[in-house]
Amino acid sequence: MRRRRVRPPLLIGAAIAGIVVVAALVSLAFDPYEVTRPVIVDRFLRPSLAHPLGTDHNGRDVFLMTLLGARSALYVALVSVLVGAAVGVPAGLFAAARGGVPGEAAMRAGDILFAFPALVTAAMIAAVFGPSATGAALAIGVFNVPVFARLARAGGLALMGRDFILAARLAGKRMPRVVAEHVLPNVAGVLVVEGATLTGFGILAEAGLSFVGLGTQSPMPSWGRMLYETQTMIPLAPHLVLPGVVVIVAVIGFNMLGDGINDALDPRLGPA
């Protein structure tokens, strides 16, 4: 047996995703400046030992703000993925197992959801309930539902005709149990891959929604709102562009993680 070589994209993606998660965790415990409180006298400080990435127009530490921003980004991204998976995967598996009119109906309902862009949905939720991070997460999550549903259905359909599903039914197992024992574990791989990729998308969407004021609310920092607040001051203090760079790197990182897991799971690609 040849050992599978871990491919660079998986390593890089996992490292970036790991850094984002660690940053969010660190922000929970490490806050020496009470960072969300403005200290106007310290504004626009260049990077120094006290403020490794300088301060913004309100004198807040950019490094610590960015750490806190990771928390907002991950919160919205993970909730959106969990919402999407929690609704989409059962719906997709139901459509695959049941087929016929109920299955079709479930999938068409997903198509209707798919027709609303996440940003529009978020704007609607914000208009009704007021803007919030959770609202943004739900809006993006709604958009994720049909993505997971389609994946789960496609994977499920490919398995439903296999003889081991028939054997499980012959053993007297009811359909929900057959799906839980035999179908879900066999499609879990693709779902995890999609989850990683959609987490990246969720981070981007959170930044976008917060940029237009529909996402994470003040005083909790968010990468998107940090960029919005400081966009006119970047010529003055170039270090304030950091949140934008962080968003790009995080999105690419989660995408690479998804692709890397996909390659690692797909035996056809094998070691090159």
Add this chain to the structure above:
Amino acid sequence: MPLLAVERLAVAIGGTPVLEDVSLALEPGRVLGLVGESGSGKSMTALAVMGLLPPGAVATGSIRLAGRELVGLPERAWTGVRGGAVGLVFQEPMTALNPLMTISAQVAEAVVRHTRHPRRTALLDARALLARVGLPEADVPASRYPHQLSGGQRQRVVIAMAIAARPRLLIADEPTSALDVLVQAEILDLLGTIVREDGTAMILVSHDLGVVAGLADAIAVMERGRIVETGPAPQILTSTAYPHTRRLIAAARLPAEPKIAPVKQGVPLVEARDLVRAYPLRRAGLLAPRRSLRAVDGVSFDVRPGESVGLVGASGSGKSTLARLVLGLDRPDAGTVRVAGLDPAAPHRRARAGRLVQAVFQDPASSFDPRHRVGRIVAEPLHTLNEVGPAERRDRAAAALARVGLGPEALDRYPHEFSGGQRQRIAIARAIIVEPKLVVADEPVSALDVSLRGQILDLLADLGARLGIAYLFISHDLAVVRSVTTRVMVMQAGRVVESGSTGRVLAAPEHPYTRLLVARAPDIDAVLARRRAAAP
């Protein structure tokens, strides 16, 4: 000078030799049968001649095609050989065809790539080729896509592509293994006609001597990467002294005597009455009437306890649909089926029915959840017995495995670690663990090498006798059914056209369709008799 001369060919993958000292010679217009069990190196030999060895494989020795050395040829040069001087026919026609191209376009592409004909006339050439392989425009429009054809028709398209460039050598690797008996005979006839008319040489690779016997002029027998015997076909088939070859011949010649005693008495275990199962077909147009395909069309039969009944027919005759009805995996549109008085498809009865009826499926690769270990797989039917704890499950799984000849160490391994024959044993262990009254065996040996068929059939017959299991034994091959059933039903287009004792139906078939099935079964003795009659 022979057309193809392979001398001392050796192939190693990652330092492990897979072929050693293989030498072959083939004259134009002759057919070489390359036979052996799975893993004997016959396909690897064919791949080497086609320059399609897997990455990392190193070939040494010599392969000369019409005097041109092929070993060490760069990949660019191979493209002119493959499909040009050498035509290829693979086992699975669906994967050999592009699903998004019409059949005429695919054949035309092969014409354009390998001849100097312009694209305009290539389509006409393609039509002619399709007509030649038995797909005339009138019957099968050239604008069809592969998925609209049957397996045999698809294989004909592949053959049309293979002969598009008028190759001097055809390589057919298990060209009929995915096809049923009647279609197999037709495809072999077609290949024979091409060889005769074009003077093409052909290498016919198969695990089944019965397939090779009818066409081959010479036969080379392979075992563990070497050619162990080679010679003129009649000589090899009738008077070989080599034990491995004798085993292969014995395997292709299934025992004629049933090993199961007929059962007369008893209340029927399975009662099927006027079963109908129809599938709606897509409407031809918006206002066209909705039509349906009657896959099972008014079938009635009984199976008595401990009795073994065969169900024979070509693919698409409805046998598998009938099996699903008996298993309760599908519901009939009309008619009833009862197993021990129960409706197998009634949800609240499933638990009990599951202990009465089990199944062994055709494809050992798709029979098991790849993520479960064998112990869990075999014990799955125990699921309905709540009183059976984990330790007892394991014991019973081990006992079931022992019954099929596998040791307890198999419990903790994964199905992909086993060979095809072993996997089919695991499938049988799963079926018998609840000691069912009826086992539906749907083509249980057609995915296996002929050399394994006999073993699995013996095992089934033996378990049936010892555990008092009744079988509904489904196969497209009458010869397979012969050794394990006492009664047989022949299905055609959803109906049972003939039924009776297996011996009588095989010896004196009454329905023309049955007669055809009997006549076209690949049977070494029949082939030899035909060859003797044809010999001058």
